[in-house]
Amino acid sequence: MTVAQGLVRLYPRAFRDRWGADLAVEVRTSGPRSWPNLLAGVADMWLHPAAWPARSAAQRQARVVAVAVIVTGIGWFAAHLMVEGTRGLPRMLDVCAVAVVAGLLLAVPRPAPATLKAIGRRLLRRLAGPAVLGVAVVAVVHGTGGSFVPPIRLAVLACWWGSWGWAVIQVARTIAGVGSDPAVPPRRFRFGVRVLAAAAAATGATQLVAAVTDPAPVPAALGLCLLAAPLFLRPPAAAA
Numbered sequence: 001m002t003v004a005q006g007l008v009r010l011y012p013r014a015f016r017d018r019w020g021a022d023l024a025v026e027v028r029t030s031g032p033r034s035w036p037n038l039l040a041g042v043a044d045m046w047l048h049p050a051a052w053p054a055r056s057a058a059q060r061q062a063r064v065v066a067v068a069v070i071v072t073g074i075g076w077f078a079a080h081l082m083v084e085g086t087r088g089l090p091r092m093l094d095v096c097a098v099a100v101v102a103g104l105l106l107a108v109p110r111p112a113p114a115t116l117k118a119i120g121r122r123l124l125r126r127l128a129g130p131a132v133l134g135v136a137v138v139a140v141v142h143g144t145g146g147s148f149v150p151p152i153r154l155a156v157l158a159c160w161w162g163s164w165g166w167a168v169i170q171v172a173r174t175i176a177g178v179g180s181d182p183a184v185p186p187r188r189f190r191f192g193v194r195v196l197a198a199a200a201a202a203t204g205a206t207q208l209v210a211a212v213t214d215p216a217p218v219p220a221a222l223g224l225c226l227l228a229a230p231l232f233l234r235p236p237a238a239a240a
Contacts, residue, residue, distance in 0.1 A: 071226070
């Protein structure tokens with residue numbers, strides 16, 4: 001695989017299927033000087049799923065919700081890990097979690113019962129891996145009494161929160177693959193996406209408060225990224 005092909009493969013599959021071949025030719029022709037712009041385009045595409053080629057409005061909606069779930073879900077778990085033990089802040093994150101659930105109820109499509117059963121089975125299969133990892137961590141902690149030297153403790157925490165992050169990604173994958181029907185009513189979908197974006201921004205603000213009380217570059221950077229969520233978590237123009 002050439003560098004040009006590798007860079008093009010970073011784009012979402014829907015984008016590659018439509019324009020990947022032409023983009024690869026353009027990158028080969030332009031050479032290394034085009035790589036920075038290409039990487040910027042990759043980031044822009046992943047942050048704006050509403051711009052991906054889609055077969056229907058419902059598919060575009062599902063992609064927007066999937067990215068919103070990944071941003072808000074992983075952001076919430078990472079923030080919870082970093083503010084754990086900080087007085088009052090975990091409670092604020094609980095409020096953010098309620099907002100995430102509310103946004104999902106508004107923005108996620110409601111398929112027919114038969115389709116819903118198939119989606120449920122697919123989700124259960126995909127959550128098996130994260131569940132096994134989480135149960136293994138709990139078993140290790142209870143079996144050892146929870147006493148670990150710092151490097152091991154960090155690894156255990158990473159596995160625990162990593163299992164939740166993995167679960168978030170699997171949920172997002174399932175939502176993105178719901179299918180072409182049914183589309184969510186535009187007004188409800190728009191409001192749901194905005195609730196999810198607001199939840200991500202509130203999580204980021206909480207993270208920034210934690211960074212002020214206990215200065216650290218990583219929490220501050222994460223907080224700023226989440227605070228900017230409303231800038232890129234937007235409904236497609238067709239649903240506006």
